[in-house]
Amino acid sequence: MALQSARKVRGCCSFIRALHKGPEAAPVPQVSEHAQLSWILTCMVRLPRLQHLHQWKAKSAKQQSDGTVGLLTYPVLQAADILTYKSTHVPVGEDQVQHMELVQDLAQGFNKKYGKFFPVPKSILTPMKKVKSLRDPSVKMSKSDPDKLATIRVTDSPEDIVHKFRKAVTDCTSEVTYEPSRRAGVSNLVAIHAAVTGVPVEDVVRSSTGLDTARYKLKVANAVIEKFAPIRSEIEKLKRDRDYLEKVLRVGSAKAKEIAYPVLQEVKKLVGIL
Template sequence: MAASLLACGIDPEQSILFQQSQVSEHVELSWILGCLTSMPRLRHLPQWKMKSKQKNEGSVGLYTYPVLQAADILLYKSTHVPVGEDQVQHLELAQDLARIFNHRYGDLFPEPRALLSSTRKVKSLRDPFSKMSKSDPQSMATINLTDSPDNIALKIRRAVTDFTSEVTFDPEMRPGVSNLVSIHASMAMVSVEEALSQAQGLDTGAYKQLVAEAVIQRLTPVREEMERLRADRGHLEAVLARGAHRARELAAPVLREVRQRVGFS
């Protein structure tokens, strides 16, 4: 994960990169916030509903995970959080918990706002009604940063579309083709309109090749940099260690303030 974030352009001098498990303040704040959260509030969150159905019985960790996410955000008094569309409801829980805590114990936490990209949700290549997910059991459904150019081309070539050859953007009626247009626009860093302009005269089969080329061109430097970074484990560990130290410096005084306000000695 650290290698992928660095390869995607995260600068550890400007952003604090660390392993959450190395900063114990996260779980302590999570427990305190959990005492302010009702079970019905968590029961209706999307990930619990989806994953508990898949497994027939979800774990306590999965059930309370959104509270830990809220702690991750509030511990640093975050004002804006980059999230995917599927995480907006979880961010709303963080907003609710900030309001509840502030009402009971005095103003401390700002209410964080969502930062959404223009591509709000990338859909599965095999089921364009579902989001693309790294946990999808269908290997052909998801493009990974570590995929080779051949694998990327194969996955996009086999992406679900429909029986109309023309390339159009209509997420409701043509979700598969529209998903490819969104991916193309995002990877080529152009608008949907420009992506459609580039697709003029192409059938969906030829357009898939164009999309694959855009994805390969964008992701190949990332994959190569990931491989380079993963070969230098010492560097990655040093970056994470420095990040954990800086994160604890920020987290510790906030948690001390929380403990004092709720009445812990």
């Protein structure tokens, strides 16, 4: 996990250079404290505790295997991301509640063994609704879904977005209605349409009267394209400004390390590494 984290940090500049095919740039300072604290916390949590987490069980079942160690221990790295900065409040969605409970357990366990050091962070539930997969509306949309047609990405081209919505799973009824329990696929499209336009679901359905699902898919696709257009434009603009991106990485790394380094040093002293 430590190796993976270090590679992710090092990969930022490599990614930027690859986009521009420019000359090698000065290396960006690394923040390795997250990975080091993650290892220490991993030594304090038992295997059944991690296997109990819903996302581990769901993703393992979907992969039709026992899953990977990285998938199993990723929530501990998330805990390290939070505890390294002694966070007191963390905004999370419903699907991350169990992971936050793990963070709280780890903080309390560490404090019980080594003295009160970490604040036990509180969860702040965000009112975000889950967007369902376009190919399987019974599960949430996920960037890790192996089916590339299941997920809409902000960086998708307009052509890709239209193609994905055309392939979205609906049903044999052509009318546009919002009935999540009975018509999950169409209702998912309505929910997405309402979210990107800021229009209530009821009004979205009313404005789509007379459209069959084929034409409605195109309407939703166009609404998503319009919503994402300025975001995609800004992303493309930033990708062209390599100097600015590398400056952000350097400044951010320095600020993060300034906070994280003394925390990790104190943790190492408490556990007996230093």
